[in-house]
Amino acid sequence: MSYSKEYLQLLDSRYLVMARTQKAALKGIEGGFLPEAAFITKGINVRSLFEEPYELIELDRLLSKPDMPFEVTLRLAQVCERITRNPDKELALFGAESLNALEVRYVQRIQKLKKGELSTSARPLAQAQLELALIYETRPALKRFYLTEAINTIQNLWALEGRQKKDLALWVPLHLEAGSLEEAERSLREFLLEMPQDSEVYFWLAKVKFAQRDYLEVMTILAFFQEHGGSSELHKAYRFWLGEDPGVA
Amino acid sequence: MSRILSEPRKFFSGLPDIVLLVGLVMLLNLFWPDDPGFLFWYGTPYVVPALVVTLFRRTLVAVLTLVIGLLAGFVVMPLLTNNFTLAYWRHLVDVFRASGIPLAFLFVAELFFQIQQKNQRSSLLGRLKRQVKQSSRLKRKADSLERVNRVLEERLVAQIDSITLLRGNLKKLATFNLPQALEGILEMLTIFTEMSAGSIWTHQKETGKLLPVAVRGERVSAIPPEGLDMDQTIAGYVFRNGRPFSLRMLLHDQEFTGLATMDFLMIYPLHAHGNVWGLIVIERLPFERYSYYTESILEIIISLVEPYLSDILEYEQLYQGQEVDQITQLPLVTQLVKNLDSTAIKDLRTAPLALIVLEIVNFEGLAQRWDREKLKKLFLVMREKWEEALEMKVKIFHYKEENQLALLVPGLDQDGVSFFCLRLLTLIQEADLSLEGEVVPLEVIVGFGLATGPVAPDQLMREAENLLEFQRPV
Known part of the structure; x- marks a missing residue:
């Protein structure tokens, strides 16, 4: 249903009251005196967080959820960062407090994970440190600190258990963010010595080579995927680099 | 019997009630010592406790009550009243022969009642089980829907490439x-x-x-x-x-x-x-x-x-030209005329052009209270408000007098210009036009000229000025 139809439904004179919360809206729908649109508008945020004017109530509601996926948390942090630059001091304070709440949540999680066993908590710890570093995008010193911490965590884990391919999903992004591309490449080459035809390792290598501006190497790796399997997305990327038609999306 | 043996406590928990009820009937019977067992009423009072117990206890307890009641009536009471004789027992047999059928009816009715109760209980239990299953299924469905809603919301709020x-x-x-x-x-x-x-x-x-x-x-x-x-x-x-x-x-x-x-x-x-x-x-x-x-x-x-x-x-x-007001930095009327000359030829191929002139009629009066330069700067406040609120691009110039401002607005017809002028005046009213902590009471009039084809700048300006003339106080 389009937004305008929902809005008109809500304006229908049969619906004399408007629920204030999603629970009340649900009860109203059950009782038959509110339309379904009432829950959609109260219970679910149907706008992007970036859309202005920012809905502070929605930001607050999302902030109260303790287990949001990282992508949502990052967007929330980015929006709060923008709000801190608002000329309205109260709004700026709201942004700063919200950002602080998100950061404190991560810091507490990191501290709790640090107390755990390295073999079980290292990966979640490194993941939390990476996520916090990405939230600190506009504060380079803090970002560098948490990236270094995360890299050290993975290194300590590898010292204990040996290098594992599944950690590349953390290892490579950490180095890409930190700008230590040579280190990332060196690790990937070592992995390739052990598993020469591994598509996942080559994919990460393509990312590193792209960041290093070595585009011929990127093409070579994409060509490798043409011969040794690889997802349709990688085949599309190969055709894109060759300047060919992208085909069906 | 197995239930009695497995749950004797539950079975015998009604004994105090039974004793009380039967005791009451026996007490009543003492007032008729010649009729132990209420044989005149076919022993019915001693059956009543059983019927009462049926309402609140299990069937077996009711049967027990009946047995105790009958024993109390036809054995204990005769003993107590010294009527436990052969003649009494013969009379008792006669009474039972007469009352046997109603008693039998009573028992059968009770039996049917109990069977019906049992069936109803089974039916209710069955419905309850089905409801519980359905409720559990609904709960799982609701949990899944909540998870789906959550993922949908997370995708929507995190999206950054939306058309809006x-x-x-x-x-x-x-x-x-x-x-x-x-x-x-x-x-x-x-x-x-x-x-x-x-x-x-x-x-x-x-x-x-x-x-x-x-x-x-x-x-x-x-x-x-x-x-x-x-x-x-x-x-x-x-x-x-x-x-x-x-x-x-x-x-x-x-x-x-x-x-x-x-x-x-x-x-x-x-x-x-x-x-x-x-x-x-x-x-x-x-x-x-x-x-x-x-x-x-x-x-x-x-x-x-x-x-x-x-x-x-x-x-x-436009602003890089030298002809700007020293106080407001807005272009002067000479720039307006140059613009009208060039715009009139270029833009009028595709859209009409309106020249709107605003005048503060009480400017001289206000200048006696406030500095003229500060009053002119109020034009900048107005411009800020317009830029914030209007979704259209307008060019702003000083007009011939220092209390006048001109706007060039493309793409509006006659009605559009009229509504636009109303909007301008509303925005002026909403703007924070205050000096030295005091609200400045501006009296603003507006006139406009509309060009839908090639027209000399003079003509457009004359049209706007004529409208202003009508509105000026006499």
Whole structure:
């Protein structure tokens, strides 16, 4: 249903009251005196967080959820960062407090994970440190600190258990963010010595080579995927680099 | 029997009730000592406790009550009243023979009642089990729907490439502030392409080089301080030819051979009034984002942004002219006339043009209370309010007198201009027009002239002035 139809439904004179919360809206729908649109508008945020004017109530509601996926948390942090630059001091304070709440949540999680066993908590710890570093995008010193911490965590884990391919999903992004591309490449080459035809390792290598501006190497790796399997997305990327038609999306 | 043995406590928990009820009947019977067992009423009072117990206890307990009642009536009471004789027992047998059928009826009715109760209980239990199962299924469904809603919400709030967001960002470009607009363009590109470093470059006539006028993110490689050469770099090539560049072109196109890339991933020309005015440069992107999608998005954003840029640059050119008011920095009426001359020919091919003149009629009176310069600065407050609220581009000039302001508004018909003037007046009322802590009571009148075809500037101005004349106080 389009937004305008929902809005008109809500304006229908049969619906004399408007629920204030999603629970009340649900009860109203059950009782038959509110339309379904009432829950959609109260219970679910149907706008992007970036859309202005920012809905502070929605930001607050999302902030109260303790287990949001990282992508949502990052967007929330980015929006709060923008709000801190608002000329309205109260709004700026709201942004700063919200950002602080998100950061404190991560810091507490990191501290709790640090107390755990390295073999079980290292990966979640490194993941939390990476996520916090990405939230600190506009504060380079803090970002560098948490990236270094995360890299050290993975290194300590590898010292204990040996290098594992599944950690590349953390290892490579950490180095890409930190700008230590040579280190990332060196690790990937070592992995390739052990598993020469591994598509996942080559994919990460393509990312590193792209960041290093070595585009011929990127093409070579994409060509490798043409011969040794690889997802349709990688085949599309190969055709894109060759300047060919992208085909069906 | 097995239930009695398995749950004797439950079974015998009704004994106090039974004793009480039967005891009551026995007490009553003592008032009729000649009729132990109430044989006159066929022993019915001693059956009543059993019927009462049936309501609150199990069937077996009711049967027990009946047995105890009958024993109490026909054995204990005769013993107590010294009537336990053969004659009594013969009389008892006669009574039972007579009352046997009603008693039997009573028992059968009780039996049927109990069977019905049991069936009803089974039926209720069955329904309860089904309801519980259904409720459990509904709960699982509700939990799943809640999870689905949550994922949907998370996807919606985290989306950054929505059309409404694009529109919101484009609206911000409706400003006459070029640096702000360029920042807005870079912000849009950051959101929609996820670029982490990018810039906008323009050609500097004095040096003949390309220099950045807006930058976002950390630069990838060093740029010479004097700027980029127009002939030695790909950026210069793009500027000269108006042809976009994407890094992958280096792998199969020969035309860029020998030109310095400066490590730029993508370079797109930015046009204003049909000519290349500048370049949008994407310097750093995630690997996955370097794709057809990003190139398409860039082209779309640039095509949407270019009209705004053209207007801003035109407005900038206007203000670069020397004929501006020293206090407000707004162009003077001479600029208005020049503009009318050029605009009248250019824009009227496609859209009508309105000249709106605002006049503060009580300006002289207010000047006795406040400084004239400060009063003139109120025009700037009005302009700010209009720029914030209006979605249309308007050019603002001083008019002939210092209490008058002129606006050039394209694209409105007669009704449109009238409503626009009302809107202007409403916005003036809402604006914070105060000086030295006091609200300035402005009395504003407005007149307009509308050109739908080629018309001399004088005529347009005369139309507006005539309307003003009608409204001035006598």
